[in-house]
Structures are given as structure tokens and as C-alpha cells.
Amino acid sequence: MRDLLTCHEKLAADHPGDPAIVYHRGPAGPLTLTWGELWARAGQLREDLLRGAARPGHVSALTLQDTPDLVPMLLALWQLDCPPVLLDPTWGAELTRSVLAHSTPAFHVALTPAVATEPIPQRPGDSAAPPDAAFIGYTSGSTGDPKAIVFNHDRLYAGTLGNVAASLRLHGSRPARIARSMRMSGSGVINLHHTWGAVLGACVVVLPELTVATARDYWARIQDEGIEQTFLVPQLVELVNRLAADRDPDRPGPVCFTGSAPLAPHTQDRFQRRFGLPLYNAYGLSETSSAAFFGHRGPDGLATNSIGVPERAAARLRDREGRVVDGIGEGEIELSGDQVFGGYYRNPKATAETLVDGWLRTGDIARRDEEGYYHLVGRSKDAVMKGSYAIYLTEVEEAISAHEDILEAAAVPLRLADSTEDIGCLVRLTEGAATAPVKILAWLREALGPQRAPCRIVVTDEPLPRGGQDKLDRPNIAARWDALPNVPRSLRSTWSEQGRAG
Numbered sequence: 178m179r180d181l182l183t184c185h186e187k188l189a190a191d192h193p194g195d196p197a198i199v200y201h202r203g204p205a206g207p208l209t210l211t212w213g214e215l216w217a218r219a220g221q222l223r224e225d226l227l228r229g230a231a232r233p234g235h236v237s238a239l240t241l242q243d244t245p246d247l248v249p250m251l252l253a254l255w256q257l258d259c260p261p262v263l264l265d266p267t268w269g270a271e272l273t274r275s276v277l278a279h280s281t282p283a284f285h286v287a288l289t290p291a292v293a294t295e296p297i298p299q300r301p302g303d304s305a306a307p308p309d310a311a312f313i314g315y316t317s318g319s320t321g322d323p324k325a326i327v328f329n330h331d332r333l334y335a336g337t338l339g340n341v342a343a344s345l346r347l348h349g350s351r352p353a354r355i356a357r358s359m360r361m362s363g364s365g366v367i368n369l370h371h372t373w374g375a376v377l378g379a380c381v382v383v384l385p386e387l388t389v390a391t392a393r394d395y396w397a398r399i400q401d402e403g404i405e406q407t408f409l410v411p412q413l414v415e416l417v418n419r420l421a422a423d424r425d426p427d428r429p430g431p432v433c434f435t436g437s438a439p440l441a442p443h444t445q446d447r448f449q450r451r452f453g454l455p456l457y458n459a460y461g462l463s464e465t466s467s468a469a470f471f472g473h474r475g476p477d478g479l480a481t482n483s484i485g486v487p488e489r490a491a492a493r494l495r496d497r498e499g500r501v502v503d504g505i506g507e508g509e510i511e512l513s514g515d516q517v518f519g520g521y522y523r524n525p526k527a528t529a530e531t532l533v534d535g536w537l538r539t540g541d542i543a544r545r546d547e548e549g550y551y552h553l554v555g556r557s558k559d560a561v562m563k564g565s566y567a568i569y570l571t572e573v574e575e576a577i578s579a580h581e582d583i584l585e586a587a588a589v590p591l592r593l594a595d596s597t598e599d600i601g602c603l604v605r606l607t608e609g610a611a612t613a614p615v616k617i618l619a620w621l622r623e624a625l626g627p628q629r630a631p632c633r634i635v636v637t638d639e640p641l642p643r644g645g646q647d648k649l650d651r652p653n654i655a656a657r658w659d660a661l662p663n664v665p666r667s668l669r670s671t672w673s674e675q676g677r678a679g
Contacts, residue, residue: 180334181311182255184375189216196380198248198371199402205245206383219252222292226253229294233257235283235304236313238297240264242288243361243383248371250288251312260310260327261286265362265645276315279323279523313522314364316463325522326463328364333372336466336516339488340373343471344406347457348432352405354380356431358387358395358413363645365437368467369408379406389608392416396424396452399431408434411444412585412647414456415578418447419607430454436461436468437646439553441575442482449479460484460553464537466516473550483550484543490514493536494545507544509557511536542569559651561590561598561668568629573600574649576624580617582610587641587649588631589658591665600631601658601665605641633664 188197193213200206210218231237237254239261241247254261262280264273277297283304287293297304307313311328344352355377357370374381382402385391387409395417399407409417414435424430430452435445436459448456457472457480469492473485486492494508495501502508513536520528531538542554555569562568570588577586589601602621606612614634622630635658642653655667 179255179330181330181337181372181375182252185212185216185219185252188212188375188378192378197374198245199380199382200245201398201402202243202383202385208245210245210249215249216252218246218249219256222246222250222253223256225292226257226259226286226294230284230296231257231259231294232283232304233259234306235259236280236306236310237261238264238277238280238282238285239312240266240285240287241361241363242266244288246288246292247361250286250292251367254286255311255330258306259283260306260312262313262315262325263363263367267362275323276325280313280325307522312364312367314463323521323524324527325524326364326518327522328368328466329519332466332516332518333368334376335489335514336461336469337368337372337376339469339490339516340369340467340471341376342488343434343457343459343468344373344377344432347455347471347474348405351377352379352432354382354402354404354406356382356384356399356402356404356407358384358407358409359646360386362647364463365646369434369436372467387413387416389416389420392420393422395421397422400425400428404431406434407431408436408459410437410647411435411440412438412643414440414444414448415585418444418451419584424452424454426453433457434459434468434471438648439555439571439575440482441578443575443579445480445482455480458482458484458553460541460551462537462539464518464531464539465490465512466518469512469514469516470551481550483546483552485550487512487514490516492551494543495538502545505545505547507542507554510539510541510543510551512539513537559590561600563597563599563628568600570600573602573621573625573629573631577602577604577617577621579624580612580620582606582612583617584608585641587651587654589655590668591632592668593632593665598668599665601633601635601667602631603635603637603641603654603658605637605639635661635664 189212197212197215198210200208237259281299281303307327311330316324355374433456440458459468460470461468469487469490470484473481473483475481491513496508517537544552555571559570573588584605584607586604591599618634642650644650
């Protein structure tokens with residue numbers, strides 16, 4: 178079924194003059210597309226594709242250039258059964274080549290400076306579209322162990338129904354206008370804004386990208402546009418906390434979600450105390466099509482740091498010994514339900530490791546409390562064994578981000594000379610700060626204790642590498658660390674060397 182496509186068609190027929198997308202970004206803005214205009218533009222692009230290199234029924238490749246034609250192009254490709262491989266324009270040439278070599282699309286679509294298609298030569302049959310595919314997104318490991326997810330129309334729609342249910346529950350009614358402040362980087366940004374908005378029947382307002390330069394006026398834009406729902410990754414929440422002017426407390430605010438990366442309690446607390454709005458801690462993966470948890474409201478009316486309970490999916494915990502946890506306890510989150518993916522594209526080995534008896538092994542560790550609410554602890558893959566302690570990189574990053582002079586931080590797992598494991602930390606300071614690494618390290622030892630604190634702090638002037646939805650790009654962070662002189666090597670380099678030696 179193509180419920181998302183049908184949803185757009187029905188909105189164009191029933192509400193042709195209502196705004197669907199408002200652009201306040203780049204040379205195209207300000208621009209408003211109604212539902213009727215959005216659908217009509219999709220039809221025009223469909224005809225342009227047929228006159229170009231498009232091959233109906235085959236995989237395409239789409240570079241995610243943030244223009245008003247992006248959503249109409251997705252609709253046009255869906256009409257032709259040409260699910261696009263989503264290409265982030267910030268990827269380097271090597272990563273892009275690797276993704277294209279694995280996915281073998283039949284043609285490429287560019288949106289700027291004008292819509293254009295070009296064929297990509299492949300062997301016959303290589304580019305046939307997977308059944309019911311909406312698009313294909315790459316999550317990680319594209320060079321050695323490619324993990325690509327086919328976002329199936331049915332599963333994507335099922336996940337979006339959970340999003341809509343969360344909006345109705347937490348907002349009290351259907352939000353009419355949703356803000357997008359993130360750059361268009363991948364499937365997550367599409368799913369958390371444009372598909373969510375379409376199923377709600379809400380207008381998506383594309384604001385100027387939220388950066389250090391634009392953060393001060395964030396709330397003024399939200400209020401001027403009548404925004405009723407917003408979603409910010411934790412890195413952007415930090416920007417708003419540190420740089421945004423205060424919002425008018427006498428005007429109603431939007432329902433605020435965050436997710437895609439761990440949310441530090443102090444970041445959430447500062448946001449809620451300063452702006453007087455709940456900040457709900459959502460949780461999901463690309464493998465669940467969209468978010469599965471949408472946070473929890475405490476008795477004071479503000480959000481807790483818990484991710485709550487799943488909106489539509491089923492969840493359980495499995496402990497280190499492989500036993501399913503009943504009641505209160507801690508373990509790896511496993512999920513099942515209509516929104517959970519059916520396996521990685523052309524990677525049966527990774528699929529078998531991740532989908533077990535119909536349950537998705539997320540790799541994320543959570544604690545379930547006495548009321549049944551889930552609290553994220555860390556990632557099973559992002560842990561370091563330091564002595565007898567399992568230390569999650571996220572807990573170090575959360576702790577160091579509480580320092581008033583730290584703008585962003587990334588923890589790096591290290592292998593020391595005696596073959597023990599430890600943690601290093603790359604940090605970027607706020608503008609004008611000059612705190613020495615030794616002082617940051619002393620402060621962190623006080624905050625975490627010497628056993629859990631990193632062994633080395635390195636200050637960098639460069640923004641930390643990030644991928645889609647501003648998630649820390651851990652492979653590139655490790656590579657940047659390994660390029661530094663006189664530091665312990667990361668576990669990444671150690672494992673790589675062992676692989677070459679063996």
C-alpha cells in the first residue's frame with residue numbers, strides 16, 4: 178500500500194488551498210506551497226523524470242539538496258516506483274561511491290541548480306526496486322559492512338501513526354504547524370517532519386538552519402510562525418540553551434521533542450527551567466522507521482529524562498546473560514511491531530544479527546523502573562571496560578557537556594600501552610573560553626570520579642564530525658583523534674591494525 182502517497186493526494190483534493198510547506202531558507206525563501214501546489218508540482222516532476230533518465234520500477238539516487246522541490250520529488254519518485262537512495266551532500270566522494278556501488282541505482286536525480294537526471298550504468302537487473310520501498314537510507318558501515326534500510330511504505334506509515342498519536346496525546350489536539358530547523362541530511366529529518374506533518378495534515382515550516390549565527394532569534398521565529406510542534410536534536414537544544422533570547426512566557430509554546438542522540442539531564446533541565454516548556458525525550462532508530470518512544474511527562478507538568486513507553490511498538494529488555502528481564506531491571510532494548518524494518522538491504526549477515534525471532538536488537542541499554550518507564554543508559558557497542566567498570570561514552574559526554582565552557586564533546590575509546598582500555602575526549606570550547614585541558618580533566622574527575630573520568634582531554638577549534646541529524650560521527654572522530662600526535666591510539670585503530678596483521 179502507498180498510504181503516504183494517498184495521504185498527499187487526498188490533502189490536495191480536500192484542502193488544495195491550505196499551506197503544506199513554508200520555506201524560510203536559502204534563495205527560495207520565503208515561499209509557500211499549498212497541498213494542491215505540492216501535488217501538482219509532483220506531477221510536473223514525474224513527467225520531467227520520464228523525459229529524462231528515469232526508469233520506472235528501478236532504484237534511483239537522490240541528493241538531498243534542501244529546496245522546495247525535495248518533497249514533490251519524493252512524491253514523483255514514489256509514483257514511478259523509483260525509491261531513492263538518499264545521499265547526504267556533505268558525504269565525501271569515497272563514501273558516496275561506496276553507497277552507490279552497494280545500492281546500484283539506475284539513475285541519479287539532482288535538484289540544484291535545476292532538476293536533472295543522469296543514468297548510472299549497471300548490470301541488467303541490479304537496480305530493480307525492492308517491493309513497496311519508499312526510500313533507502315544508509316546508517317553506517319558503508320565501506321566494509323554496509324547497513325542500508327529499505328523504508329517500506331507500510332512500515333513508514335505505521336511508524337508515523339505512532340508519531341501522530343504522540344502529538345495528539347502531548348499537544349491535546351492536532352498541531353497545525355511544525356517547525357524544521359535541521360538541515361536536510363537523511364531519512365530521519367524527512368520522517369520526523371514531512372511524513373509526520375502529512376499524516377497530521379499539518380504545515381511544515383522550514384526555518385533558517387539553526388546555527389550559532391541564527392540561534393538568538395529562534396523563539397521569535399517560532400512565535401511569529403505560530404509553531405505548535407518542534408523537534409531538535411540535543412546538539413541544537415544546547416545551542417538554544419546557550420544562545421537563544423528568552424521566549425515570551427505569556428504566549429503559548431510548541432510541544433517540544435528531542436531525540437536521535439542521548440539527551441543529558443542537565444541539558445533538558447536547563448531548557449525546561451529557562452523556557453518553561455516540556456522537552457520530551459523521544460527514542461527510535463532508522464530500523465524502526467521513525468521514533469518509537471516519545472518521552473514521559475512528570476507530575477510537575479514537565480518532561481522527565483525517561484523515554485517513556487513505546488507508542489505503538491512492543492518493547493522488552495534482555496540482560497547480559499541473554500535472559501528477558503521481567504519488571505524492574507536493565508538490559509538491551511528489543512523492539513517488535515509493524516514499524517520495525519524487515520532487514521538490511523543486501524546484507525543478510527547483519528540482518529541475522531539484528532533481527533532475532535522477529536525482535537530488533539537495538540544495541541541500546543535501558544533501565545525499566547517500577548512504573549514501567551524506560552530510561553536510556555548507553556549503547557552496548559559504545560562502552561569501554563576500564564578495570565571492572567563498563568563505562569558508556571555517552572555518560573562521559575553528558576557529564577563534560579555540563580561544564581559551562583564546553584560547547585560540544587566526543588568521547589573516544591582508547592587502548593593503552595598495557596592493553597587496558599580507557600577513554601579520551603575531544604572538546605570544543607564556547608566562544609571566548611580558554612579553559613586549559615588539565616582544568617577540564619580535574620573538574621571531570623570531580624564530577625565522575627577518577628575511575629570513570631577520561632585519561633586525556635584534547636581541545637579542538639574545529640567542529641566535531643557529525644552525520645545525519647547531527648549525530649556524532651564516531652568513526653571520523655576516532656580518525657581525527659588518531660591523527661593527533663602523542664595520544665593513545667583509539668580502539669578503532671588497534672582493531673584495524675590487528676585485522677591487517679591477521
